[in-house]
Amino acid sequence: MRIVAIAGSLREGSLNRQLAGLAGESLARLDPSIDFEVLDWSDVPPLSEDIEHPAPEAVTRVRAEVAAADGVWFFTPEYNHFFPGVEKNLVDWLSRPQEGGAPQVLAGKPIAISGITPGMDGTAIAQDHLVTLLSFLDCHVMNKPRLTIPSGFSLVKDGILDLGDGAKRLDAQARAFVAFIGR
Numbered sequence: 001m002r003i004v005a006i007a008g009s010l011r012e013g014s015l016n017r018q019l020a021g022l023a024g025e026s027l028a029r030l031d032p033s034i035d036f037e038v039l040d041w042s043d044v045p046p047l048s049e050d051i052e053h054p055a056p057e058a059v060t061r062v063r064a065e066v067a068a069a070d071g072v073w074f075f076t077p078e079y080n081h082f083f084p085g086v087e088k089n090l091v092d093w094l095s096r097p098q099e100g101g102a103p104q105v106l107a108g109k110p111i112a113i114s115g116i117t118p119g120m121d122g123t124a125i126a127q128d129h130l131v132t133l134l135s136f137l138d139c140h141v142m143n144k145p146r147l148t149i150p151s152g153f154s155l156v157k158d159g160i161l162d163l164g165d166g167a168k169r170l171d172a173q174a175r176a177f178v179a180f181i182g183r
């Protein structure tokens with residue numbers, strides 16, 4: 001089984017990218033044969049229909065990585081009670097038909113959603129918006145469980161995210177997502 005993580009932040013030291021890394025460790029404990037990768041999409045350009053064809057090399061690469069995944073796990077920050085614009089830009093690129101007319105790569109894809117924020121809602125509101133977007137794209141979203149982690153900066157020591165007891169919730173979501181993909 002191959003799972004690709006999308007962390008919706010370009011920030012160095014991003015809490016959400018660190019959470020994605022911890023999710024990879026959860027999955028490896030669950031089943032070492034799971035192939036897990038945090039997608040590098042930092043070179044995907046702002047979408048303009050003027051540069052859609054031929055697709056930029058970075059776009060072709062991320063589309064291929066998502067297409068090859070059995071499931072995609074989003075780790076979303078919350079900006080102004082929404083997910084970040086750069087994350088929407090990536091999803092917009094993924095939402096377009098592939099070169100040669102093959103369907104867009106997110107259709108039917110099993111999706112899990114998690115997020116961590118310094119604020120109190122743990123990205124719950126941003127996640128709801130992301131569900132709306134991904135449902136429009138015919139994704140197969142796992143709504144239970146979703147993982148929301150509030151007060152994220154209080155869990156960082158020397159720049160490293162440590163979930164403490166919260167790790168059990170991440171393990172539970174990893175278990176649920178593997179079962180959801182297998183259904």
Ligand code: FNR
Nearest residue numbers: 009011014015016017077078079080081117118119
């Ligand atoms: C934020 N941040 C934020 N936090 C929050 O809990 N609720 C919010 O609505 C917002 N809004 C917001 C808007 C903008 C424009 C920025 C730049 C930031 C703070 C944000 O969640 C925080 O920086 C996280 O650490 C971002 O996630 P990463 O980059 O650590 O993964």
